[in-house]
Amino acid sequence: MSTIRNRTVFLAVTATAVLGLAAIACGSEGSGARASGQEATSSPLAASSAASTRDAGSAEDSGTAGGSAGATPTGSGSGQDAVSGSGSDTGSASGSTPACTTKDVAISAARKDGPPYTHIVLTARNTSGHSCRMNGFPEIQFLEGHRENVPAVAKSKPAAPVVLAAGAPAYALVRLSDGGKDEDTEPVIAFSVTVQGSGAAATVRAPGAEGVAVDSAKWATGYWTPELRNGADDF
Template identity: 45%
Template sequence: MRSTRTHRRNTALAVAAVAALSLGLTACGGDDKGTRDEGAATHASAPAEAGASSGSGTGGSTTAGGDASAAPGKASGTSGSGGGSAGGSAGGGTGTGAKNAAAGGGKTPSCTFQDVRVTAAKADETPTEHIVLTAVNKSSRACRLDGYPLIAFGQIQTAKDIPAVAKSKPAAPVVLQPGAPAYANVRVVLGGVHEDNKVVDSFNVNLFTGTAPTEGSIVVKAPAGGIAVDEAAAKTGYWTQELRNGADEF
């Protein structure tokens, strides 16, 4: 019985020793494998980080260098996709601007006093309160008749400039081809002859370039018998292609 127990105990001790040795080897192997895995991961991540750092540095250097040197580089015609796009956009903008500038430069020039002949006629009414001015392009080129006739009934240096009626302003520019006319309705008095009226045989008309009066005036002969003018009541309409009911009645 004793020897059997001793054998069993020895056998149990041997098994336990083997198990302990196995566990030790397993633990040691696990640590070794873990160390190798960690080393592999560290080794793998190191190039990645280096690559990222290198890429970032290279990219940053390229970008910064590109931006810093792009001013002369891209302006001088870098043909990369970014430079091409920027150059294309700039070129497109410049082209559009050039076209607009060309179109602006190619617009019909304003009529000058040398381009038009202005005549005056009494309106068909009794008593006469209005006259109609007719401007004909006597030049060999088209011109644009801006604004309204700037009228002075009397000495041009001292006479009152007759104000314009805003509602008579046309929506589109008045462009006159050679020989073509434009018209302006002018009120010279209100309520017929008055003791304050003055009779004039001629008067001066200036033209505009845009919104600024141009140099040189046109002397317009009054209709036969002259016209009675009350400067306080006088108004002028804008130049229009034709006289319009309503807008040109004032």
């Protein structure tokens, strides 16, 4: 009987201990479940917060990139405008004045100084009604039997293009001979002058009732200039 009682007590104590451990285990599992639940609950919030942060960062990055993209064409456009504006001005300045043709000017000849009349001055007055540019020197042919143009004197070439406003004149000094009439000269009543770059020739009346005497070994012409210049036109 004593043995049976002791066994009963042992079993009761053991059962109590087992129940206690079970309760502890249940409590621990509940805590774990709650902890897991909290993590499960907090994880979506954290993920949502992280997603919001990423979205905000992406929006900022996108905004910055968009701003940069918007600024680049604007700057590029300004640069292009400046360049094209500059190219347009340059083109306008260089192309706004057409070359004079023989038909754009009225050409006349006058004696320079007194006897022995070694030079004449050609005057080309712009009668076109608009500005034009005189190119080079007059292409002069004095004699029917001498088809070569009178050669030009290099030192008379002006430094800048000669642009004539409507009604304005250009001048060219022409040497005829060393002077006088002798066996080396030929009389000329009229002669032809062509403005460089123009195919047509103008017939110019020589000054004086008897015309002028020319020597093909001595003649020369200067370039068109806005005025006759001492030194450069001294030949």
